[in-house]
Amino acid sequence: MPGEITPAVGMPAQLEECMKPFTNAVIGIAVAASLTLGAATAVRAQGKPTTTHVRPMSHPSNPKPSTPATAAPKNSDSFKGIAAKLGTTPDALQSAYEAAKQANPKLSRGQFVSANMVAHNLSSKNPAITTQAILSGLQGGKSLGETLKGLGLSEQQAKAAENQARRDAAAAQQAEMQKPTK
Numbered sequence: 001m002p003g004e005i006t007p008a009v010g011m012p013a014q015l016e017e018c019m020k021p022f023t024n025a026v027i028g029i030a031v032a033a034s035l036t037l038g039a040a041t042a043v044r045a046q047g048k049p050t051t052t053h054v055r056p057m058s059h060p061s062n063p064k065p066s067t068p069a070t071a072a073p074k075n076s077d078s079f080k081g082i083a084a085k086l087g088t089t090p091d092a093l094q095s096a097y098e099a100a101k102q103a104n105p106k107l108s109r110g111q112f113v114s115a116n117m118v119a120h121n122l123s124s125k126n127p128a129i130t131t132q133a134i135l136s137g138l139q140g141g142k143s144l145g146e147t148l149k150g151l152g153l154s155e156q157q158a159k160a161a162e163n164q165a166r167r168d169a170a171a172a173q174q175a176e177m178q179k180p181t182k
Contacts, residue, residue, distance in 0.1 A: 145159060
């Protein structure tokens with residue numbers, strides 16, 4: 001009933017329902033951070049050295065000046081087509097990518113887009129398949145296919161989901177590129 005107060009927390013039921021996706025996202029991020037911290041602790045406990053290799057910076061001998069025609073688009077602009085397909089904004093998707101990249105520095109933009117597309121395509125049929133679950137699998141060193149199999153798909157279903165995500169992402173990007181510029 002609208003405006004009904006839940007006795008457990010003293011919060012209107014509508015507000016509680018609105019907060020569930022946010023709460024789930026926070027829990028997912030906390031789990032990912034815990035897994036990362038746990039893995040780092042395990043490596044350190046095994047006595048393996050954690051060395052950082054520093055490579056000297058190289059500078060191009062003949063750098064080309066950036067012009068509007070050759071300049072890269074704003075980061076969030078590169079998510080326009082995908083964001084429209086996923087029903088979100090390019091800025092929200094860019095922010096989510098940056099947060100995921102902090103949790104997993106090896107995460108590529110393509111992996112991030114695939115994780116979102118697969119979750120978008122399959123979450124209604126299989127609630128265990130979420131973007132966060134896929135990103136956690138990738139962070140653990142698994143491939144997208146291995147992660148999907150771990151979430152209950154067969155090898156054939158996982159391959160089909162990956163291929164469909166690639167096609168959907170390419171179609172969304174192509175549709176965005178064909179839009180007339182203002």
